[in-house]
Amino acid sequence: xxxxxxxxxxxxxxxxxxxxxxxxxxxxxxxxxxxxxxxxxxxxxxxxxxxxxxxxxxxxxxxxxxxxxxxxxxxxxxxxxxxxxxxxxxxxxxxxxxxxxxxxxxxxxxxxxxxxxxxxxxxxxxxxxxxxxxxxxxxxxxxxxxxxxxxxxxxxxxxxxxxxxxxxxxxxxxxxxxxxxxxxxxxxxxxxxxxxxxxxxxxxxxxxxxxxxxxxxxxxxxxxxxxxxxxx
Numbered sequence: 001x002x003x004x005x006x007x008x009x010x011x012x013x014x015x016x017x018x019x020x021x022x023x024x025x026x027x028x029x030x031x032x033x034x035x036x037x038x039x040x041x042x043x044x045x046x047x048x049x050x051x052x053x054x055x056x057x058x059x060x061x062x063x064x065x066x067x068x069x070x071x072x073x074x075x076x077x078x079x080x081x082x083x084x085x086x087x088x089x090x091x092x093x094x095x096x097x098x099x100x101x102x103x104x105x106x107x108x109x110x111x112x113x114x115x116x117x118x119x120x121x122x123x124x125x126x127x128x129x130x131x132x133x134x135x136x137x138x139x140x141x142x143x144x145x146x147x148x149x150x151x152x153x154x155x156x157x158x159x160x161x162x163x164x165x166x167x168x169x170x171x172x173x174x175x176x177x178x179x180x181x182x183x184x185x186x187x188x189x190x191x192x193x194x195x196x197x198x199x200x201x202x203x204x205x206x207x208x209x210x211x212x213x214x215x216x217x218x219x220x221x222x223x224x225x226x227x228x229x230x231x232x
């Protein structure tokens with residue numbers, strides 16, 4: 001996925017009210033839209049380098065959107081809305097070896113009245129659901145983690161992926177690691193033990209878990225490497 005415009009580098013001042021980020025651009029302070037409403041744990045230190053995407057849409061009040069934060073020498077893609085676009089690009093270009101050469105790739109498909117999964121794919125008449133989780137947390141130099149806060153929604157998705165298996169689908173959960181230089185991935189058991197326990201249940205039930213790292217720059221973000229999933 002390539003950015004539609006060149007990103008502008010600045011310095012983080014603060015994130016507040018979930019949707020707003022104040023950034024120092026040269027001698028000017030601007031307020032950028034924050035497209036990540038999560039905790040963004042470990043990313044929000046004042047003075048971190050950030051990269052903003054400018055927009056000239058007259059309907060939008062904020063003229064910049066936050067795309068990347070640099071922390072502890074790693075670029076981190078923080079736009080959760082980009083995650084599905086990156087994943088779709090990977091599916092269409094066979095960058096995920098476990099689910100390549102699909103006959104059909106359909107985004108945003110309802111499984112039931114309450115749950116919509118990110119992708120429905122089909123290969124040789126076998127239908128599979130793929131749910132994507134954006135990963136931005138790392139607490140040591142080479143291991144990405146998820147979640148960065150308690151996630152009831154994430155637990156619900158795990159249980160529904162199990163239901164999909166019972167109805168004849170294959171189920172995949174893709175942890176999309178938008179962090180440079182990561183080599184491993186694990187569930188943050190200490191942050192959400194319920195999610196970890198349901199992850200183990202889902203794995204035993206046949207849900208396939210995948211972790212892939214992104215190559216990140218100020219010009220584009222795309223999947224480039226599979227990561228080993230380790231257990232706490």
